Amino acid sequence: MEVTGRLFIWAILAVSCGAQLNSTEAEGKSRCTASLGGANLGETHKALVLQLSANENCTWTIERPENRSIRIIFSYIKLDPGSRCETENIKVFDGSSTSGPLLGKACSRNDFVPVFESSSNSMTFQIVTGLTKFPRSVFIFYYFFSAATVIPNCGGDLRALEGSFSSPNYPKPHPELAYCVWHIQVGKGYKIQLKFTDLLLEMDENCKFDFIAVYDGPSTTAGLLKQLCGRGKPTLESSSDAMTVVLSTDYANSYKGFSASYTSIYIHDVNTTSLSCVSDKMRVIISKSYLPALNYNESNLQLNDPTCRPNVSNVIEFSIPLHECGTVKKIEDHAISYTNRITFIESPVSAVITRQKLLQIVVTCEMEYNSTVEIMYITEDDIIQNQSVLGKYNTSLALYESDSFENLVQESPYYVDLNQTLFVQATLHTSDPSLVVFLDTCRASPTSDFASPTYDLISSGCCQDETCKVYPLFGHYGRFQFNAFKFLKHLNSVYLKCKILICDNNDQTSRCNQGCVPRRKRDIPSYKWKTDSVIGPIRLKRDRSASRDSGLLPQIHEAEISNQPLSRLYLFSFMVLALNVVIVAITTVKHFLNRWMDHRYQKLQVY
Structure with missing residues (x-):
């Protein structure tokens, strides 16, 4: 009877606990307003899976710490496809309530991945659903970030008719919490073909976590061509002369990212001819309808060299190397120009007369300070036309693991030991073998905007730091080394900015061949081109250890359902029931054991 009574009591407890769970669940469904930040949580990032029903009006508020911005990404939205955006939508507000300024709105008919940013101390988003019974699901990821945190090679403007780019650190794992945007813009009359030569991101059926979004236009509000993740080598084409590529990553499961290249495809006769210049060649397009x-x-x-022939498709395309095919290089004050000539060879029918116009096209790429001037002269019976656009020399600045300069450092940030020797290389990407690179000035700063304070490592080609060593001129590479240090009373990051000069190697009086010049003479030695390159951040290893100890870099996703307290109550109730079952079992065993022992040791009565 004692055991039966205990079981009855425990059964009553279990029923009452289940009733409490049902009551809490009902209460959770009736209230969908929750705080995602503030004093109780304070996470620097969070992933949420929201399961919504019909006729709901739910509001969430994110509170951020000081000196941070908020970015929220709705990477997967499944709302009622038959509803209108006025009746079923997601709205994002700048502030702690829906009375703040509206940052934007999304619904089932949007053809883009909604991303919103707020610089105020809070952000609010509201989800309203219609009356139709439909299983709705929204995946949301938000995180706090600082404007001072710069990820190298994360996004940029690509203006040439062809080029390539890759995710930061490729082929090593991409950085966490990255949001990179590449804007590709080619000439009018072209469309863009984008090929992913390598792609490896976190695998997910709906690409909710790490993804690439490719847009058919100049911004992220243009039509979405595709949202990519996992593994593959897709090829996409735009319908116009602009394309936007976005890489978004979360805080876990980093893979090597992607590598991609693009080219322009001529689609109609906006211009009869066009010219573009990149670091190693000129590209001339001639309309086929222009020639007849x-x-x-x-x-x-x-x-100039008749053995160099064009590629003929729907257009005629010459790809002319800067040092081949009869290209003529001309060096003048602070400028280098490359010129070639396209001539039209007449098929003579008479040695005396002709009825064809005498036509030639003179193409010139002129490299100036921070730009490339592309000039095309079309001479037609002494009539000269010209066309010019702007471009840029392709240079880069990078860290290497040793003085062999073979293994490029892909890690970002780059964590080092205090006083560790660091190796820096500036590279000019060109096919012209007669150019040489010289490091005129290299400066360090704790911030990417290089505001005060700054520290000079190299000035006028001379080392200003006792650990600095500049390597001799070596073709298209400028190299130096120094020992790692830390700025006092400032952030733990170090950024480097170097002014790169490019000279003609055959000019013995050029600035590059002058080397270290402590005091500039009144007559400054010549150079042909200059630009600035930046790398960073570099941080001390102890800073990485502190970051890991603080729990800022979790290794798994914490995708949480909106009724997380309910899940914890279920877990607690299950543990209580399990503990009761164990107590019942122990008590039952003890009861039968005592009875058995009583029978075994029963005393005999004495008469």
């Missing part, structure tokens, strides 16, 4: 009007065809075209 002059009684020519593609077989009549010839460069």
